Amino acid sequence: MKKDLVILGAQWGDEGKGKVVDLLSAEFDAVVRYQGGSNAGHTVIVGGEKFVLHLLPTGILHQHTIGIVAQGMVVDLELLVDEIEGLEKRGLSVWERIFVSDRVHLVMPYHKVLDSLFERKGKIGTTLRGIGPSYMFKYGRKGIRVCDLEDKDRTYKLMKENLEFVQDLCEKVYCENHSLDLDDMFERTMESYKSIKERVVDTTRWLLKFEGRVLFEGAQGTMLDIDMGTYPYVTSSNASALGLSNGTGLPPKYFSQSDFWAVSKAYTTRVGEGPFPTELTDETGLMLRERGGEYGATTGRPRRCGWLDLVALKHAVEVNGLDGIILTKLDVLDQFKEIKVCVAYEEDGKVFESFPAGLTTLSKVKPVYKSFRGWLKDTRGAKSPSELPENALSYVQFIQDYLGVPVVMLSTGPEREEYFWLCQPAWKEV
Numbered sequence: 553m554k555k556d557l558v559i560l561g562a563q564w565g566d567e568g569k570g571k572v573v574d575l576l577s578a579e580f581d582a583v584v585r586y587q588g589g590s591n592a593g594h595t596v597i598v599g600g601e602k603f604v605l606h607l608l609p610t611g612i613l614h615q616h617t618i619g620i621v622a623q624g625m626v627v628d629l630e631l632l633v634d635e636i637e638g639l640e641k642r643g644l645s646v647w648e649r650i651f652v653s654d655r656v657h658l659v660m661p662y663h664k665v666l667d668s669l670f671e672r673k674g675k676i677g678t679t680l681r682g683i684g685p686s687y688m689f690k691y692g693r694k695g696i697r698v699c700d701l702e703d704k705d706r707t708y709k710l711m712k713e714n715l716e717f718v719q720d721l722c723e724k725v726y727c728e729n730h731s732l733d734l735d736d737m738f739e740r741t742m743e744s745y746k747s748i749k750e751r752v753v754d755t756t757r758w759l760l761k762f763e764g765r766v767l768f769e770g771a772q773g774t775m776l777d778i779d780m781g782t783y784p785y786v787t788s789s790n791a792s793a794l795g796l797s798n799g800t801g802l803p804p805k806y807f808s809q810s811d812f813w814a815v816s817k818a819y820t821t822r823v824g825e826g827p828f829p830t831e832l833t834d835e836t837g838l839m840l841r842e843r844g845g846e847y848g849a850t851t852g853r854p855r856r857c858g859w860l861d862l863v864a865l866k867h868a869v870e871v872n873g874l875d876g877i878i879l880t881k882l883d884v885l886d887q888f889k890e891i892k893v894c895v896a897y898e899e900d901g902k903v904f905e906s907f908p909a910g911l912t913t914l915s916k917v918k919p920v921y922k923s924f925r926g927w928l929k930d931t932r933g934a935k936s937p938s939e940l941p942e943n944a945l946s947y948v949q950f951i952q953d954y955l956g957v958p959v960v961m962l963s964t965g966p967e968r969e970e971y972f973w974l975c976q977p978a979w980k981e982v
């Protein structure tokens with residue numbers, strides 16, 4: 553039986569999905585991105601060479617894969633073309649292996665203008681890539697899809713209406729002018745479309761007919777999910793497993809045979825604003841940031857760092873129906889004498905063992921920690937459990953006992969080869 557695999561982010565994004573998807577893609581025939589847009593920054597290091605992908609599925613770096621940009625994404629066409637050409641220049645053939653959904657919504661320059669303006673009032677700390685406004689237009693039925701570009705007159709009319717609306721909003725609400733030119737925007741969009749046109753298909757039907765094995769690549773993380781995350785400090789798509797069906801157009805039943813795994817760091821990070829109960833603003837937090845190289849791949853912003861939050865992680869296990877966790881960056885903890893994990897939240901004597909929805913509660917809760925003795929040994933590049941110190945093994949064991957799902961793989965460094973399996977994955981037996 554064909555076994556597909558879904559890889560999600562279990563935390564607030566930046567868990568190391570890029571590396572994991574890249575190495576697992578070797579076993580799959582097609583790789584699919586289905587939500588978010590260029591707010592993602594998936595970093596992969598192959599043979600010392602660094603690749604950062606924002607729109608393309610990471611698995612495209614393997615020459616045998618077909619890459620799908622599915623309908624739930626919001627796409628800046630110019631960036632997509634640049635990303636493909638950038639890889640082509642580096643010797644990877646991408647054009648003949650990529651398909652873009654005809655239903656994909658476009659991120660237009662006016663969405664980026666709005667993203668910046670919205671950030672001035674009620675800061676979320678977005679990536680300023682126009683993601684939220686593009687989804688606003690989609691759900692407000694003002695969006696422009698790739699399939700619309702076939703009809704030039706209609707596209708021009710839609711762009712004109714949208715630009716006038718944004719102009720009004722800028723002037724009347726924010727007392728600002730923008731410098732966007734309709735004709736220039738239209739020409740550039742059509743120019744990008746010309747490059748990509750041959751690769752535009754109905755990706756839902758393509759996937760329904762495809763007989764090979766498919767890896768679905770989530771972007772951002774469960775705690776940034778528009779419905780299940782720390783709303784409103786979230787991204788504007790369903791970054792959890794909830795986004796799979798609407799993001800691909802595939803029926804929920806399609807995924808019943810798939811494995812669902814999520815990637816988590818051995819500690820926690822987040823970028824942008826919003827609740828983060830285990831955040832450390834002291835020396836320990838700084839040490840996590842420096843040892844983990846915790847700076848955004850898309851924006852370069854320093855990431856907020858803290859201990860592993862098992863309450864949030866358990867939420868991810870439940871919401872996504874996870875079959876396993878892939879743990880990354882354990883080596884970042886190598887030099888800590890004491891390591892803590894959050895096992896509950898507490899507020900005024902009330903204990904929370906599940907993740908609360910309310911922002912007010914989340915901003916008040918204090919983490920209840922369990923302490924572990926550090927291992928103070930180098931684990932970078934370890935290739936089997938026997939190479940891990942006893943204390944590191946106890947740490948991993950505790951995580952899987954608490955979550956009730958296995959830690960299936962440990963990633964032990966940024967290079968493709970730096971990982972090992974802790975249990976045999978089901979799809980390897982197919």
Ligand code: IMP
Nearest residue numbers: 565566591592677678679786787823824
């Ligand atoms: P947006 O997706 O640009 O609208 O940003 C909304 C929130 O999601 C902000 O806190 C961003 O920092 C965060 N975010 C968006 N994409 C990523 C990502 O790929 N990794 C981590 N955080 C992200």
